[in-house]
Amino acid sequence: MQRLVDMAVSAVLLAGLYATMAYGLGLIYGVLRIVNLAHAGVLMAGAYLGFVLHRRLGLDPYLSIPLVLAVTFGFGVLLYRGLVRHLPRGAAGGPQSLLLLFGVWLVLRNGAYLIFSGNDHVIRTSYSTRAVEVLGGFVSLNRVAVFVVALVPVVLQLVLSRTYAGKAVRAVAQNASSCTLVGIDVERVYAITFGVGTALAGLAGLLSATLFSFNPSFGTGELLKSFVVVVLGGLGSIVGTSLAALLLAVVEVFAILVLPAYLTSAVGFIVLVVVLVLRPGGLFGQRVLG
Amino acid sequence: MSPARRRLLPWLDARDAAGFLGGLAALAALPLVLDVYAHNLLTVAFLAIAGALAWNWIGGFAGQVSFGHAAFFGLGGFVSARLLLAGALPPPLAWLAGAVAAGAFALGAHPTLRLRGPYFSIATIGLGEATRVVFTYWDRFTGGASGLSLPVEAGEKYRLYWWALGLLALAVGASCAIRRSALGLKLLAIKSDVDAAADCGVSPALHQDVALVLSAAVVGASGGLYASYFSFIEPTDLLGFDRSISFVLMAVIGGVGTILGPALGAIVFVLVRQYLLGSYPQLYLGLYGALLIVIILFEPLGLWGLGLRAVRRLHRRRDPALAGEGRT
Numbered sequence: 001m002q003r004l005v006d007m008a009v010s011a012v013l014l015a016g017l018y019a020t021m022a023y024g025l026g027l028i029y030g031v032l033r034i035v036n037l038a039h040a041g042v043l044m045a046g047a048y049l050g051f052v053l054h055r056r057l058g059l060d061p062y063l064s065i066p067l068v069l070a071v072t073f074g075f076g077v078l079l080y081r082g083l084v085r086h087l088p089r090g091a092a093g094g095p096q097s098l099l100l101l102f103g104v105w106l107v108l109r110n111g112a113y114l115i116f117s118g119n120d121h122v123i124r125t126s127y128s129t130r131a132v133e134v135l136g137g138f139v140s141l142n143r144v145a146v147f148v149v150a151l152v153p154v155v156l157q158l159v160l161s162r163t164y165a166g167k168a169v170r171a172v173a174q175n176a177s178s179c180t181l182v183g184i185d186v187e188r189v190y191a192i193t194f195g196v197g198t199a200l201a202g203l204a205g206l207l208s209a210t211l212f213s214f215n216p217s218f219g220t221g222e223l224l225k226s227f228v229v230v231v232l233g234g235l236g237s238i239v240g241t242s243l244a245a246l247l248l249a250v251v252e253v254f255a256i257l258v259l260p261a262y263l264t265s266a267v268g269f270i271v272l273v274v275v276l277v278l279r280p281g282g283l284f285g286q287r288v289l290g
Numbered sequence: 291m292s293p294a295r296r297r298l299l300p301w302l303d304a305r306d307a308a309g310f311l312g313g314l315a316a317l318a319a320l321p322l323v324l325d326v327y328a329h330n331l332l333t334v335a336f337l338a339i340a341g342a343l344a345w346n347w348i349g350g351f352a353g354q355v356s357f358g359h360a361a362f363f364g365l366g367g368f369v370s371a372r373l374l375l376a377g378a379l380p381p382p383l384a385w386l387a388g389a390v391a392a393g394a395f396a397l398g399a400h401p402t403l404r405l406r407g408p409y410f411s412i413a414t415i416g417l418g419e420a421t422r423v424v425f426t427y428w429d430r431f432t433g434g435a436s437g438l439s440l441p442v443e444a445g446e447k448y449r450l451y452w453w454a455l456g457l458l459a460l461a462v463g464a465s466c467a468i469r470r471s472a473l474g475l476k477l478l479a480i481k482s483d484v485d486a487a488a489d490c491g492v493s494p495a496l497h498q499d500v501a502l503v504l505s506a507a508v509v510g511a512s513g514g515l516y517a518s519y520f521s522f523i524e525p526t527d528l529l530g531f532d533r534s535i536s537f538v539l540m541a542v543i544g545g546v547g548t549i550l551g552p553a554l555g556a557i558v559f560v561l562v563r564q565y566l567l568g569s570y571p572q573l574y575l576g577l578y579g580a581l582l583i584v585i586i587l588f589e590p591l592g593l594w595g596l597g598l599r600a601v602r603r604l605h606r607r608r609d610p611a612l613a614g615e616g617r618t
Binding site: 035083086087095096098099100102103104105106107109110111113114217220221223224227231260262263265266268269270272273276277 | 353355401402404405407408409411412413415416417419420423424427531535538542546572573575576577578579580581582583586587590
């Protein structure tokens with residue numbers, strides 16, 4: 001019984017990370033109608049950025065969060081202004097933007113490979129091995145910290161739903177051409193949205209780096225998991241995203257009870273295909289997919 | 291194309307057929323003058339071209355960009371290899387069996403074809419990666435991470451040149467046939483607007499299935515030939531994400547959706563990889579990534595599109611009456 005509780009706790013903690021990864025992808029898709037394949041590359045870049053700051057400057061990964069957010073936000077804005085802006089959006093530009101951002105991912109991956117080689121790295125801090133007691137079981141302190149930081153999307157959701165700027169973003173998501181009529185700078189909203197989505201990917205990458213080892217091809221599985229969460233949970237709903245992230249984490253964690261250990265790494269991929277095929281409308285019937 | 295040209299079949303006119311057969315004959319006779327290095331390079335290039343052209347049937351004609359074709363390549367490779375190791379079948383039949391297995395697997399992937407655009411692409415990443423994980427741990431079939439070694443027969447590798455050429459000829463012929471037949475038009479209709487196509491009585495499910503199965507079968511056969519050629523295969527090489535990417539890159543560099551553009555892309559891909567792997571092995575994926583970005587931004591039809599532009603410019607210069615025309 002205690003074992004099941006432990007697994008449930010670790011599923012909940014994992015779900016926080018998944019929600020952060022997915023929220024960035026979902027935000028960009030919701031506003032720009034683009035599936036950002038570079039998401040995976042930025043996740044990886046965020047991990048390496050935290051790694052370098054920790055190793056070279058001795059900066060604690062949690063203290064480097066603002067720096068990583070700023071750098072990846074800037075990168076996202078540049079990516080939008082320099083490349084993505086020039087492509088058609090929506091159904092017409094589907095394969096083009098997909099391939100373009102895929103190219104960006106390849107370049108990022110190769111860049112990391114050139115600088116850091118293909119070896120696995122991990123951010124190891126003095127408290128990496130410390131554990132705290134949760135519901136009678138012990139969990140790594142890091143996991144709890146990651147979960148707390150992963151509440152960022154909740155703040156973002158509040159910004160989107162309660163502020164004037166958030167209203168502009170939601171308006172652009174609904175109808176960009178009408179927004180130009182009421183004086184919203186659509187291009188600016190797009191650039192900022194792309195930046196924020198990218199920054200969330202960087203944050204998720206940094207957080208993952210404190211928990212798991214990573215190498216330049218890190219991010220593929222995370223991209224797919226984010227996608228599962230976005231499809232299942234719908235856009236712009238923090239409740240939906242959290243529930244979907246929780247569902248995915250529970251399925252992954254508990255799969256070990258019924259599947260041989262080596263197959264658990266395929267669970268995320270299989271969930272992805274099953275979800276896309278059986279439930280493309282998401283958990284709550286809200287249709288994200290065009 | 292002028293209407294006056296004689297047509298042997300609805301999708302084939304005499305001049306194209308002559309060019310095709312002439313090219314084929316020249317390539318078939320080429321080993322007489324080639325050294326071993328060029329011979330091997332060409333064999334690999336033929337397999338790559340066949341794979342790129344086949345990817346283009348679903349990725350280009352139907353507009354369903356697949357990031358999971360490595361699954362078909364690997365399945366074809368391992369099925370052929372197993373059959374050859376068991377000594378059950380002569381090589382050509384083993385390759386055919388690999389093709390059939392890959393085609394059948396593609397039929398199993400049918401539900402993913404309900405998805406359009408990016409959703410299909412993402413689903414294929416999932417399918418490809420899941421297949422890779424299963425194959426990596428399924429030691430009894432694939433030998434696990436240590437892979438399978440095939441018996442090496444004297445002269446076998448040399449003869450594979452003509453088998454690869456045969457597969458290439460098949461892929462080129464099929465590309466023209468598909469693109470210029472009703473099937474090709476229907477696939478293009480599905481690509482432009484899936485709902486409108488369905489309203490006109492073109493079944494998106496059926497036609498995409500046909501395109502995907504054909505594509506997977508040819509890629510599976512090229513996987514089988516690849517296995518025989520290298521006589522050692524392992525899941526990470528055959529089924530890795532990099533393998534899937536290579537199909538996308540070859541087609542995009544050459545020209546997505548054009549009839550023979552992907553063949554150009556495959557040639558460039560193989561040549562560049564050959565030289566970069568020798569001198570700068572760390573650079574090649576990033577270089578392809580940069581190339582991808584440039585192509586998407588400036589010439590979405592890739593090398594084929596560049597060629598078309600050059601031809602048009604030449605025509606205009608030669609015939610001033612045409613200047614300003616031919617913007618299509």
